[in-house]
Amino acid sequence: MSQEIIEATPTPRTHWYPDREDITIYGILAALSDPTRLAIVCQLAEHEEKCPFDFLDITSKQNLTHHFKVLREAGVIMARYEGRQKFIWLRRDLIDDMFPGLLDGVLNAVEKP
Amino acid sequence: MSQEIIEATPTPRTHWYPDREDITIYGILAALSDPTRLAIVCQLAEHEEKCPFDFLDITSKQNLTHHFKVLREAGVIMARYEGRQKFIWLRRDLIDDMFPGLLDGVLNAVEKP
DNA sequence: TATATAGTACAAGATGTATTTTACTATAGA
């Protein structure tokens, strides 16, 4: 029986996102309650899109991967890939639609440096 | 040597509260990110004062004690004792002063039943 | 004084989280 040779094509990087009904205010508040993640969200609120690279002054890249996952699964951010880089942005429309005033309430309350 | 008889007087129930500089937005968001606690806070926002007894439909009294402790140590609530009962209220002034718009932002975003 | 009641304290168990370490994948460019 001959062995089939398969040309290994790289799997595209994709992400899983929560269904709308699985996004809760509890999950969002929990996601925002960590200093590292709230810092990320504050920056995202001012910059449209950012790369993980931009946050390396905050923590390690492995830890960033973890925190991006928490934010993504809570419904707070989305991401896309472009070449080697990843671009992340806030799901402002969704959050404002589901929980009006929440994001602005939190962002305004954060002490500006 | 004669044994001294001491009349045991009950110790008054008191609570410890965080210093103002130890109250953080992270702690408050974490405190609000639990369904049981957010339900408690929503009720407190509408009722000036409430007793633990009023929340027994939500969870057990031991668990209430735990959640009140989390809320208190985060700077979200205060409590006083009157007879056998305890009265709890929201630290609205403090929170609004330290994190303007935060509490209203969260409370407005919560789905009303 | 005895009893019931509102609430507390503590420990156990199960689960979740933040971080680091190590090793890996996918892409770009020489």
Added chain:
DNA sequence: TCTATAGTAAAATACATCTTGTACTATATA
């Protein structure tokens, strides 16, 4: 094709959290 780079995956550690069970304290009232 080789190498460097941006980011991922998984495991391990350490620690925090939510809940329940059991036993307790403080107060009110009969």
